[in-house]
Amino acid sequence: MRVVVAGGHGQIARLVLQGLAEAGHQAVGLIRNPDHAVDLLQLDAIPVLIDLEQVALDALAADLVGVDAVVFAAGAGPGSGPERKLTVDRDAAVLLADAAERAGVNRYLMVSALGADSFDPDSTDVFQIYLRAKSEADADLRRRDLDWTIIRPGGLTDDQPTGLVTLAEQTGPGSIPRADVAALVIEALLHRTAVRCQFEAISGETPINEALAAQAGAGQ
Template sequence: MRVVIAGGHGKIALILERLLADAGHEPVGLIRNPDHADDIAAAGAVPVVLDLEAASVDEVAAVLAGADAAVFAAGAGPGSTAERKLTVDRDGAILLSAAAERAGVARIVIVSAMRADDFDPDSDDVFQIYLRAKSEADAAVRASSLDWTVVRPGSLTDAPATGLVAVGARLPGGSISRADVAAVVAAVLTTGAASRTQFDLTAGDESVAAALATLD
């Protein structure tokens, strides 16, 4: 399976690329900075330099041609402006989904954020803009013709993977390691679980497979 991952140099993406490569799949990591290409290759993926903030739908679709799935794991990152929350976290995801439709790539997985829909529409706080960006991106993807999955993890940590998670339409909150998020995304991609489903994700006490099975 060929999987194109936007935000290919992010922490979740790098773990996901290694998981997919080790399982015999063909991950492709989209990066804005060519200096990150060696890190992508070291994770077992093919690096492709493509700036989602500058690329057209056709340019992204050309990279997606022949892929089996796309993953949006990009983000403007800590310390970025409110404007870039919108141009990366929102517009980048919408661009990837539109390009996937154009390229005939039916499957897309979005890494979003828990409580994205609870943003304050009257606030100019950067975090509230971030939540708004995620919420609006998720809504656009859900409205698409794609076979989508929206994963909304809680607070992210760099702890090792545990393989134990909790999923649900609305969880009470919590944290989860980036490694476990990557494992869930890999499972969603390779098994077809959680098709056209949006769910919260935190650390829990069920295996990834068992937790995802509760969503079907």
């Protein structure tokens, strides 16, 4: 497979790229900072310099021709203001979907956020705007005729992966290692499971492959 990961230098993205490359797939990371290219090359991933806040749709679509799947793992990051929550966490995700459709890429996996739909629409709080951005990006993806999967992880940690998760429409509060989120992404991509499924993800007691298969079954 040739998989393009937006937000290619993010922590989850690098784990996804590394896992795909180790499994023998072409892992392509979209980055906006050329200084980050060497980090991706060290993972045997292919860096492509694209700023999703600036790139034109046609140019992005041209870079996706021949790709089997895209992963949106980009984010404005901590310390960014409300405007960039919308331009990155929402608008860049929508742009990637538009480009995927134009390039004929049917598989789209979104890394979203637990509780995204619970945002306060009247709040000017940055976190509430972040949740709004994620919720609106997810809603845009769900309306498309793509083979999408939306993963909404809980609080992210740098703990060692357990390979055990709880997946549900609503899990309640919880945390999950970034490495387990990456493993969910890779499993869903390589085994093409949980298509047209949206779920929250926290650490639990069910092996990742079984939990994804259960989501796939529930969505049928």
